[in-house]
Amino acid sequence: MKNDSLIHWHSMFMGVALLAAARSKDARKRNGACIVGPDNKISGVGYNGLPRGCDDHDEHYWQDDDSDPLNSRHSYIVHAEQNAILNCTSLPLHGSTIYATQYPCPRCVQSIIQVGIKRVVYLDKKAHQERVNAASEKMLADAGVEIESLQALQPESAEWSAELAQFIETSTTNR
Numbered sequence: 001m002k003n004d005s006l007i008h009w010h011s012m013f014m015g016v017a018l019l020a021a022a023r024s025k026d027a028r029k030r031n032g033a034c035i036v037g038p039d040n041k042i043s044g045v046g047y048n049g050l051p052r053g054c055d056d057h058d059e060h061y062w063q064d065d066d067s068d069p070l071n072s073r074h075s076y077i078v079h080a081e082q083n084a085i086l087n088c089t090s091l092p093l094h095g096s097t098i099y100a101t102q103y104p105c106p107r108c109v110q111s112i113i114q115v116g117i118k119r120v121v122y123l124d125k126k127a128h129q130e131r132v133n134a135a136s137e138k139m140l141a142d143a144g145v146e147i148e149s150l151q152a153l154q155p156e157s158a159e160w161s162a163e164l165a166q167f168i169e170t171s172t173t174n175r
């Protein structure tokens, strides 16, 4: 007998991004991203973290002094979207969609555009980063890359993803 109780494709891909995010060591924000080809095949997954070989336990990397690049976490962390692109196992990415747990920053947007990704689906948007988000939005619009919230695209998927995020948050201690 056929089982019709499936999740949407959007739920599956945002779910993969959320699971990837659960691997992030960033105590401030755990992000994930999942890149999907036009044929619904996953090409790459990533989360925010330090580059390979940089010790997660080295507190130097997690400092917050933005006035000194040597002591700023922003010099070191590879963003989830960048990692998803760098981790891709199938190329090219032209025409792909990236599912991101957070509205991508301008740096990530640059990479997204340059590899030919044509659509961004995001889960959360930080309202206090209005100007940063506007910079991302301008580049995406000029480059003809669509961006939409999962909430607007598929409300049931957004609700399911929020529940999954909550479940992951409360159940991730070295499992």
Ligand SMILES: O=c1ccn([C@H]2C[C@H](O)[C@@H](COP(=O)(O)O)O2)c(=O)[nH]1
Pocket (backbone or CB within 6 Å): 026, 028, 029, 030, 031, 032, 047, 048, 049, 077, 078, 079, 080, 081, 102, 103, 104, 105, 106, 108
């Ligand atoms: O597009 C983005 C933006 C940010 N991140 C990561 C980078 C950090 O690990 C956290 C928090 O970012 P802040 O800039 O320190 O607020 O989120 C990402 O993965 N993708």
Ligand SMILES: [Zn+2]
Pocket (backbone or CB within 6 Å): 079, 080, 081, 104, 105, 106, 107, 108, 109
């Ligand atoms: Zn970014």
